[in-house]
Structures are given as C-alpha cells and as structure tokens.
C-alpha cells in the first residue's frame with residue numbers, strides 16, 4: 001500500500017543521478033512503492049513540515065546501506081515508537097580516512113530497497129493489530145554535493161570544511177586507529193539531524209563509541225532529539241552482524257568469531273566477581289593469543305591471521321580506561337580486530353566478496369551491567 005503523504009510528490013531517483021555519486025550502488029534503480037526516495041534536503045524538509053503539522057512523529061535511522069537484520073532491528077524499534085520512519089542511506093566520505101575502504105564499502109541499493117519494502121509490509125501487518133506501529137515513509141539518499149555544499153568533502157586530518165569535533169571521546173579506541181572517523185560521523189549526523197529534525201534517532205549498540213559520541217553531541221549542542229540505542233543483532237553463534245562481514249568468507253568468518261569469544265571470556269570473569277583490569281582483560285587476551293597462535297601453526301592455505309587493535313575496559317560515559325570496575329556503574333568491554341587478507345586460497349573456497357583480499361576490521365562490545 002502506498003504511504004505517500006498528501007501534497008508531497010515523489011522526489012524519486014533516476015539511475016543517472018545515482019550513478020553520479022559515491023552512494024550509487026547498481027546499474028538499475030528500482031522505484032520503491034511504499035515510501036519515497038529523497039535526494040535533496042529541501043524536499044525531505046517539506047515532508048517533515050507536513051508531518052509536524054499533523055502531529056506525527058519521526059524516528060530517524062541513519063545508515064550507510066548494505067542493509068542487514070541489525071539495521072532492520074533499529075527500524076522495527078523506531079516503528080514501535082513513531083508514526084513515521086526516515087532511513088538515510090549515505091556512504092559518508094568524511095568518516096573514511098584517505099587509506100580506508102571507502103571505495104570498496106559494499107553498496108547494494110536494489111536489495112536495500114527490497115528489504116525496506118518487505119519490512120514495510122511486515123509493519124503494515126503488525127499495524128492491523130496495533131495502533132502504534134509506524135511505517136517507513138522516506139528514504140534519504142543524498143548526493144555528496146547535497147551533504148557537503150561548500151567544499152568537496154575532505155578526509156585529510158587537517159583538511160578544510162565545516163566539521164563537528166567531539167574531543168577527547170573521538171580520539172580514543174576507534175578514533176586512535178581512524179583519526180578522522182568520529183569527526184566525519186558527528187559532522188554527517190549533525191547535518192542529517194538538522195535536515196530531518198527527528199523526534200528520535202536510532203543507533204546500534206554494536207558501534208558503542210559512536211553511540212557515546214552521538215549522545216555527547218546531542219547534549220552539548222542542544223539537539224532536540226532523543227537518542228535511542230538498540231542492542232546488537234548477532235548470528236546464532238554470536239558474531240555481530242556487520243555490512244563488512246560479506247568480505248570475510250568462510251575461513252575468516254570462523255576465526256573472526258574470536259572477537260566475540262574474547263569479549264565473552266572477559267564478561268564471564270566479571271560475572272564471576274572479578275573487577276580488576278588484569279583479571280577481566282587477561283581472560284580476553286588469553287583467548288585472542290591462543291587462537292592466533294593456533295592459526296600461526298597452520299599453513300598459509302589453511303589459516304586466517306589477525307591483529308588485535310585494542311581490547312578495552314572503559315567507563316560507559318567517558319570511555320576512559322579503567323583499572324577497577326565500579327560495580328555500581330558497570331563498564332564497556334570493547335575490541336577491534338583487523339582480519340588480514342588470506343595469504344593463499346584453495347580452489348572452490350568461499351573467500352567472500354573480494355576473494356579474501358580485502359582486510360576487514362571487526363569491532364564488537366559487551367556492556368558489563370552494574371550490579372548491587
């Protein structure tokens with residue numbers, strides 16, 4: 001069923017305009033039927049104004065596309081709490097460093113649209129039994145010219161532009177390895193929030209530092225929106241869903257599960273009553289070291305190697321590293337592994353998109369809940 005709002009015509013896309021931008025995904029752009037696609041700021045603002053006049057509420061879910069169940073979980077939660085959901089699909093160049101994977105980041109426009117249409121059908125069915133189920137009303141898929149009108153966007157550390165910087169949070173953990181990352185995230189989110197003026201914004205727990213940075217930004221800049229954090233969606237064995245998982249292939253996926261296992265080992269230590277950094281992170285490091293040492297003992301055609309970037313035990317608000325967990329407050333356990341390209345592959349091996357040659361950064365975290 002169409003959810004077009006009266007008086008707002010379709011600002012739909014053309015294949016050529018999509019192909020002109022880094023967010024372009026595929027050769028043919030299918031037109032969605034149950035929501036509108038907006039490519040510029042003024043048109044989606046027009047829709048937002050109309051919704052406001054009708055006392056409707058907007059939940060906004062920013063994404064970089066390549067949608068998976070983790071993204072859909074954010075949208076389902078947004079549908080429980082708002083009448084209308086806006087989803088953005090934009091691969092934001094300023095959060096990728098100059099040597100990072102901007103060009104290889106997965107872009108899957110057609111399947112993204114299909115997934116969102118199917119989800120809207122599901123929400124429609126749910127809505128028949130409940131007055132509160134919202135629907136996806138708009139996809140915002142801007143060009144970089146729309147998002148960065150003044151200058152071509154810069155990913156240089158000392159590059160020019162209008163940026164939002166949140167320090168020192170942005171310099172820790174992910175920020176230490178990806179120095180422009182949170183400047184890019186905060187900047188694009190501020191722009192997206194200004195354009196869509198949502199009642200609520202939805203972020204995944206999987207990117208825990210991002211949630212802390214966004215909450216800080218919203219508070220410090222008095223952005224009038226509520227930040228909602230939704231728990232990490234995982235595969236059955238615990239691997240956190242991530243758009244980049246498509247590059248893993250079978251071998252690196254199996255070894256990549258170590259990311260989750262290290263965190264679980266540390267969590268178990270905490271749940272068993274340990275509170276010191278040495279005890280909690282020691283349990284995690286032991287798993288990471290053991291698995292790596294086993295992999296190193298295998299031949300290049302059998303193994304998958306990785307580098308542990310960090311394993312962190314940090315304060316939930318400041319992300320300062322902790323020596324002892326204050327059990328009244330809890331802590332954030334987080335880690336990042338760099339899965340190296342496969343050294344040798346076997347015939348017929350499932351090596352994932354990019355034939356096992358693309359390095360994959362895997363991040364994950366577990367919240368150590370406060371206990372009395």
Ligand SMILES: Nc1ncnc2c1ncn2[C@@H]1O[C@H](COP(=O)(O)OP(=O)(O)OP(=O)(O)O)[C@@H](O)[C@H]1O
Pocket residue numbers: 062063064065070071073074202203204205206207230231232233234240241242243244245
């Ligand atoms: N497994 C997940 N569970 C819950 N939320 C998730 C999950 N994966 C991503 N998200 C959230 O979806 C939003 C959009 O994320 P994004 O489009 O970067 O996908 P992604 O899977 O995190 O990609 P990548 O891991 O490759 O960076 C973010 O708020 C992110 O935290």
Ligand SMILES: CC(C)(CO)[C@@H](O)C(=O)[O-]
Pocket residue numbers: 062063064090092095185188189207210
């Ligand atoms: C929030 C976000 C969409 C900003 O580009 C991105 O960092 C992401 O997908 O997590």
Ligand code: BAL
Pocket residue numbers: 064095207
């Ligand atoms: N989900 C975080 C986006 C990134 O890694 O660039």
